[in-house]
Amino acid sequence: MLHLPHPGRCAVLGVLNVTPDSFSDGGRYIDREHAVAHGVAMRDSGADLVDVGGESTRPGAARVDAATERDRVVPVIRDLVAEGVRVSVDTTRAAVAEAAIEAGATVVNDVSGGLADPRMAAVVAAARVPWILMHWRGHSDRMGELASYEDVIGEVRAELVARADAAVLAGVDPGLLVLDPGLGFAKTAAHNWALLRRLDVLVALGFPVLVGASRKRFLGELLADADGTPRPTPGREGATAAITALAAHAGAWGVRVHDVDGSMDAVAVAAAWQLGASRA
Ligand SMILES: Nc1nc2ncc(COP(=O)(O)O)nc2c(=O)[nH]1
Numbered sequence: 001m002l003h004l005p006h007p008g009r010c011a012v013l014g015v016l017n018v019t020p021d022s023f024s025d026g027g028r029y030i031d032r033e034h035a036v037a038h039g040v041a042m043r044d045s046g047a048d049l050v051d052v053g054g055e056s057t058r059p060g061a062a063r064v065d066a067a068t069e070r071d072r073v074v075p076v077i078r079d080l081v082a083e084g085v086r087v088s089v090d091t092t093r094a095a096v097a098e099a100a101i102e103a104g105a106t107v108v109n110d111v112s113g114g115l116a117d118p119r120m121a122a123v124v125a126a127a128r129v130p131w132i133l134m135h136w137r138g139h140s141d142r143m144g145e146l147a148s149y150e151d152v153i154g155e156v157r158a159e160l161v162a163r164a165d166a167a168v169l170a171g172v173d174p175g176l177l178v179l180d181p182g183l184g185f186a187k188t189a190a191h192n193w194a195l196l197r198r199l200d201v202l203v204a205l206g207f208p209v210l211v212g213a214s215r216k217r218f219l220g221e222l223l224a225d226a227d228g229t230p231r232p233t234p235g236r237e238g239a240t241a242a243i244t245a246l247a248a249h250a251g252a253w254g255v256r257v258h259d260v261d262g263s264m265d266a267v268a269v270a271a272a273w274q275l276g277a278s279r280a
Contacts, residue, residue, distance in 0.1 A: 014042030208253030
């Protein structure tokens, strides 16, 4: 099973996008020094993992080549590990995951659930590291056309089970798998809310479940102003923290967020609510 320093509460993964074009923080941490300082700050705020990504997955984002992605994340991962930070690498590429693990990353966060790179399962199995399998139907340039479901809960569940089965067949320890509904990936706002409402269906599979709603567009649409203008990303932290609390209460293993402080408070509230008392 996944080791966590705070097993009594939902895990908090701090997002560190070392990219020029991620949707909500693109460019802020492209500089290595700033990136490392931000990662250390998120760990000091209580983040259980810092999730380092080198390629934007924003809808319509242009892909970067493996070398560019690797060169963005490896130095930052190495420096963070040297500061004692636990790091996950957010990549769909086996070669990048391999280099990140060599640099000290201890979790692979794969938004493609192993579909983008057939070599990923072997890399994860050999390294014996936890593997986050997110629900995905194709790269950023195609997600829009793939967002159609008869039964989004049933289909996402079935497609994630298929990914977990494939991982186990490839030699990955099932105890190291984490599932993630992939909010916003080939999904409309309605699909996102339907998946959150029935998160219990994924939790019931028995794998840890990670939820990544932080600052996403469907929150901006929910919080739109009178003339329908979506709330800009900086104004979505309250909704993100609310989802953190609700996801934790629904049994999520972890959340992936940009603002660690807000979600640390939210997971503390969820834990106290669950216990009927604050932690002794
Ligand atoms: N496991 C997982 N990883 C992810 N990586 C990137 C993004 C896109 O958001 P960002 O641009 O804020 O990183 N979302 C997820 C997600 O929902 N789940």
